[in-house]
Amino acid sequence: MAKKQFKAESKRLLDLMVNSIYTHKEIFLRELISNASDAVDKLAYKALTDDSVMVKRQDFAITLSADKAARTLTVSDNGIGMTREELENNLGTIAKSGSFQFKKDLEGEKAPKDVDIIGQFGVGFYSAFMVADKVTVTSRAFGSDEAWVWESTGADGYTVTPCEKAEAGTEIVLHIKENDEDESYDRYLDPHVIADLVKKYSDYIHTPVKMEMEHSRMKEKPADAPEDYKPEWETYTSLDTLNSMVPLWQRPKGKLKPEDYNSFYKEKFGDWEDPLAVIHTSAEGQVEYKALLYIPAKAPYDFYTREYQKGLQLYSSGVLIMDKCADLLPDHFRFVKGVVDSQDFSLNISREVLQHDRQLKIIAANLEKKIKAELLKLQKEEREKYESFWAAFGHQLKYGVVNDYGAHKEMLKDLLLFRSSAGEKLTTLAEYVERMKEDQPYLYYVSAESAERGAKLPQTERILDKGYEILYLTDEVDEFVVNALADWEGKAFKSVSDEDALPESEEEKQAAEKKAEENKDVLDFVKETLGDRVKEVRISKILKSGPVCLTADGPVTLEMEKYFAKMEQGGPMMRAERVLELNPDAGAFAALRAAVEEDKEKAAKYAQLLYAQALLLADLPLEDPAAYTELVCGLMN
Ligand code: ADP
Numbered sequence: 001m002a003k004k005q006f007k008a009e010s011k012r013l014l015d016l017m018v019n020s021i022y023t024h025k026e027i028f029l030r031e032l033i034s035n036a037s038d039a040v041d042k043l044a045y046k047a048l049t050d051d052s053v054m055v056k057r058q059d060f061a062i063t064l065s066a067d068k069a070a071r072t073l074t075v076s077d078n079g080i081g082m083t084r085e086e087l088e089n090n091l092g093t094i095a096k097s098g099s100f101q102f103k104k105d106l107e108g109e110k111a112p113k114d115v116d117i118i119g120q121f122g123v124g125f126y127s128a129f130m131v132a133d134k135v136t137v138t139s140r141a142f143g144s145d146e147a148w149v150w151e152s153t154g155a156d157g158y159t160v161t162p163c164e165k166a167e168a169g170t171e172i173v174l175h176i177k178e179n180d181e182d183e184s185y186d187r188y189l190d191p192h193v194i195a196d197l198v199k200k201y202s203d204y205i206h207t208p209v210k211m212e213m214e215h216s217r218m219k220e221k222p223a224d225a226p227e228d229y230k231p232e233w234e235t236y237t238s239l240d241t242l243n244s245m246v247p248l249w250q251r252p253k254g255k256l257k258p259e260d261y262n263s264f265y266k267e268k269f270g271d272w273e274d275p276l277a278v279i280h281t282s283a284e285g286q287v288e289y290k291a292l293l294y295i296p297a298k299a300p301y302d303f304y305t306r307e308y309q310k311g312l313q314l315y316s317s318g319v320l321i322m323d324k325c326a327d328l329l330p331d332h333f334r335f336v337k338g339v340v341d342s343q344d345f346s347l348n349i350s351r352e353v354l355q356h357d358r359q360l361k362i363i364a365a366n367l368e369k370k371i372k373a374e375l376l377k378l379q380k381e382e383r384e385k386y387e388s389f390w391a392a393f394g395h396q397l398k399y400g401v402v403n404d405y406g407a408h409k410e411m412l413k414d415l416l417l418f419r420s421s422a423g424e425k426l427t428t429l430a431e432y433v434e435r436m437k438e439d440q441p442y443l444y445y446v447s448a449e450s451a452e453r454g455a456k457l458p459q460t461e462r463i464l465d466k467g468y469e470i471l472y473l474t475d476e477v478d479e480f481v482v483n484a485l486a487d488w489e490g491k492a493f494k495s496v497s498d499e500d501a502l503p504e505s506e507e508e509k510q511a512a513e514k515k516a517e518e519n520k521d522v523l524d525f526v527k528e529t530l531g532d533r534v535k536e537v538r539i540s541k542i543l544k545s546g547p548v549c550l551t552a553d554g555p556v557t558l559e560m561e562k563y564f565a566k567m568e569q570g571g572p573m574m575r576a577e578r579v580l581e582l583n584p585d586a587g588a589f590a591a592l593r594a595a596v597e598e599d600k601e602k603a604a605k606y607a608q609l610l611y612a613q614a615l616l617l618a619d620l621p622l623e624d625p626a627a628y629t630e631l632v633c634g635l636m637n
Helices: 008-018 027-047 084-092 096-107 117-121 124-130 185-189 191-202 258-269 351-355 358-381 383-406 409-415 429-435 451-456 458-465 478-485 506-518 520-533 558-567 587-598 600-617 625-636
Strands: 062-067 072-077 132-140 147-152 158-163 169-176 209-218 233-241 277-283 289-295 312-316 319-325 337-341 418-420 423-427 443-447 470-473 491-495 536-539 548-553 577-582
Touching (some): 008 124, 027 062, 027 072, 027 124, 027 169, 027 191, 027 319, 062 185, 062 191, 072 185, 084 132, 084 147, 124 132, 169 185, 185 191, 191 209, 258 277, 258 289, 277 358, 358 383, 358 409, 383 478, 409 429, 409 478, 423 429, 429 443, 443 458, 443 478, 451 458, 458 470, 458 548, 470 478, 478 558, 506 520, 520 536, 520 577, 520 587, 520 600, 548 558, 548 600, 577 600, 600 625
Parallel strands (some): 062 209, 312 337, 443 470
Antiparallel strands (some): 062 072, 072 169, 132 147, 132 169, 147 158, 209 233, 277 289, 418 470
C-alpha cells in the first residue's frame, strides 16, 4: 500500500524528533496523556447533553500498559476518538497553532538546539517519535461505526487502513526504540518508571490514568501453620490510578512550588517560557470560585491581530465547560491566561445564558482587580519585570485607557509608563507628580518619534528651562491616552506646544501683543505666500531660541493627523489646522523682515524655507522634496 507523505513542515519536525538531541525525551508521555485527557474532556462534555454517550463519567479513563517482550507501550483512552480525516489532518500535519512560528525559526539559521521545541511548537503527538521507531494509532470517532489505524515509522510517511474497534476512543501503541549509547529506552517499558513519570508530569490531569501494577504482599498465615512458620510473599497485580487528579488550582497554595505553577502553565497554554507572574486566588461567600491566572512573559505572535482570542478556561467542579470564556476578562487584560473553577455554574449552561450571568460578572470584576493589584505589585517590587511586561503588553493597556470613551481609565492609569525628561528610565504618572515642582501648573507632554528627538524640539526648551519635567509621548496612541486621562488628580495635562502652557504675566501679554502688531506685515506676507498650507502664521509664544515650529489649532493635533493618515481613515476631515510659529527674536526672523522690506521674491523663498524647516522638525513629510532642494540651492547661489 502506498505511503502518504507528511506535509513538509511536519516532515522536518519529525526528522528533528526522530534524531532528537532533546534531553527530556520522557515528556512524550505527558504529551500523549494530555491529548488523551483532552479527548476524554470532549466526550464528557458531549455526554452532558447527548444521551447516546454510553460511558459514565466515572468510567472515563486513560489506560497505560507496557509489554517488555514486544517492546511496546500503549496509551489508550475512551474519549472522543478521531475519524479517518481527523487522523490524517491531525497527525499528518503539524499542529496548526505553532506552525507559523516553527516555520519561521527553522528557516532562519537559528534552528532550535536546546530550546524546548516541544512546548514551543505545540508538537505534542510527534514527540512519540523521540522514543519510538514505530507508532500505531487506532481510533474510532464517537458516533461513527468505522475505525482506522494510522501507522508510521517516522519521516518516510504514514498509512491509514480500516480496522475493527469496539468502542469510541484512541489507542496509541509505541514501538519503543532499542537502547543506544546515549539513552536507555528500556526504561519506558518499566511500569515503575512510567508511574513516576505520570506522577511527575500529569498528576493533576483530572481523568484517571490507570495501569496494571505489580505489588507484593505477605501471604496470609494458614490456620494450620507450623510453629516455625516463615512468612511467605506473593505478588499480585491491580489496576491502579497513578495520578492524584486534584487540579493544581484546587490545591493549597502553600503546597505548591513555583515550578509546579510554571510547568502547569507551559503545558496548558503552550508557552515555552515561564510566566512573568502567577495569581492563585479563591473566593467564598457571595460567589465561590478558585482561579489560577498567569501573566505571560511575552506577547504571543498573534496577540495584536484579530486571530488572538482572549478568555479563561471555565471549569465547573473540575469539568471543563468552556475553553475560552471571553466574558471573564476585560479587553485590556486580554493577555492573561488561566483557569476559573466554580461550582456556581451548571454544567450545561449555554454561552448565551453565561454571558448574562450575574455570578460570572462578579467573578470577572474580582479578577480584574486581582490582576491590577498583581501588576501594581510587580511595578513597585520588581520594576525590571514590570518593564518587560510593559514592553509586551503596554500597548494593550494604553488602548484600554482610550477605548469605550475612557471608561476604564481609572482602572488603568496607575499602570501606565512613559519616557520623560527626568531620565532614561520609564516613569509612572504618580512618580512624575511626586517630582513635580511646587509651582508647576500642569503635567507637560510633547509628542515625538523618540524621547531623544522630543528633547530637542524647539518648543520644549522654555519648559525645560523652568525645571519642569516633560513626558515624551513616543507611541502613536499616547496623545489619545493623555487626552482621555485629561488630568491627574486635578492637575491637567498640557502640551508644551500650547500657547498657555506657561502662565503669562500682564506685562508679558502686552509685550507679546505689541510684537505681533509690529510684525503684522511680515506675518501677512508669509501667510499669503504659503496660502492654504497653513491656517495661520503667528508670533510664537512657545519658542525660546529656536526660529520656527509648527503647531496645530483645534482638536486634531499633528500627531493625531499622522496617526489617522496611517490608519487610512484620514481624508480632509482629520487634518490638523496647521499654524506656523515664528520667533521674532531669532536671526532668521530679522533676515525675513529685511527681505520682506527689500526683496519680495527672496522673502517668498524664505517663507517657504521656514515652513519646510517646521515640517522637518515636526517629523512631517515635505510636500515636494525636489522643490525644497532647489529652493535651498537657489538661496546658496
Ligand atoms: P495539539 O495537542 O497541540 O493540538 P498534537 O500533535 O498533540 O497537537 O495533536 C494534534 C491533534 O490530534 C489534537 O489537537 C487532537 O485533535 C488530535 N489528537 C491527538 N491525540 C488524540 C487522542 N488521543 N484522541 C483524540 N484526538 C487526538
